[in-house]
Amino acid sequence: MSILAIHNLSKTYQSGNRKLTVLENVNFEIQAGEMIAIVGPSGSGKTTLLGLCAGLDSGSTGSVVLNGKALENLNEDQRAAVRNQDVGFIFQNFQLLPTLTALENVMVPLELKKRKDARQKALELLEKVGLKDRATHYPTQLSGGEQQRVSIARAFANEPKILFADEPTGNLDTETGEMIEKLIFDLNKEKGTTLVLVTHDLDLAAKTQRIIHIKGGKIQEDAHA
Numbered sequence: 667m668s669i670l671a672i673h674n675l676s677k678t679y680q681s682g683n684r685k686l687t688v689l690e691n692v693n694f695e696i697q698a699g700e701m702i703a704i705v706g707p708s709g710s711g712k713t714t715l716l717g718l719c720a721g722l723d724s725g726s727t728g729s730v731v732l733n734g735k736a737l738e739n740l741n742e743d744q745r746a747a748v749r750n751q752d753v754g755f756i757f758q759n760f761q762l763l764p765t766l767t768a769l770e771n772v773m774v775p776l777e778l779k780k781r782k783d784a785r786q787k788a789l790e791l792l793e794k795v796g797l798k799d800r801a802t803h804y805p806t807q808l809s810g811g812e813q814q815r816v817s818i819a820r821a822f823a824n825e826p827k828i829l830f831a832d833e834p835t836g837n838l839d840t841e842t843g844e845m846i847e848k849l850i851f852d853l854n855k856e857k858g859t860t861l862v863l864v865t866h867d868l869d870l871a872a873k874t875q876r877i878i879h880i881k882g883g884k885i886q887e888d889a890h891a
């Protein structure tokens with residue numbers, strides 16, 4: 667079953683009176699449970715593509731069907747509901763809420779789902795990423811690797827069908843990066859979560875089953891291992 671189907675996706679940014687086309691007629695389909703990497707040079711459109719696939723961004727032409735829902739037909743509230751239901755997202759710069767503790771950050775998606783066991787579940791998730799003892803710390807009191815582990819716990823909280831990760835190890839040292847990699851890949855192995863990873867790290871990309879190469883907003887190659 668296809669969990670993500672992209673058809674003729676294009677995106678143009680308007681800056682002043684200049685138009686910049688950053689994605690042009692992108693097409694691909696991902697099956698549930700696949701683990702894929704999107705690679706390409708800086709500025710090639712990877713982050714823009716991921717944002718559109720995850721329903722974080724709009725203003726494109728073409729179609730994005732995520733878990734059976736055509737995002738272009740939804741309003742912002744409906745897209746937010748799809749994100750909360752089906753999608754996990756991990757960012758290079760973590761994007762934790764600075765005024766909330768580690769535990770409270772992980773509780774956000776659980777509370778959105780009105781789970782009564784939000785605190786308990788969030789503690790279990792922090793334990794899974796090895797950070798139970800940092801539950802009451804604020805993001806500024808955590809190292810980069812710890813912040814990324816909290817953001818992973820948050821992304822796992824709603825048991826997403828598809829996890830998008832944008833350079834998740836980009837700001838981390840090798841050892842911490844490997845720990846993050848393992849957490850993400852284990853989610854795919856253990857729960858069958860589809861994984862879409864944007865990276866410029868070809869060693870990391872090579873650990874997935876399929877690599878989509880993008881350049882100048884166009885797919886150059888879609889290679890299955």
Ligand code: ADP
Binds near residue numbers: 713
């Ligand atoms: P990558 O992730 O591959 O580095 P991006 O998707 O971040 O590429 O960016 C693709 C291009 O779109 C770049 O030239 C970037 O400068 C431009 N871009 C990204 N976001 C915006 C924006 N909000 N407004 C205008 N141009 C943008």
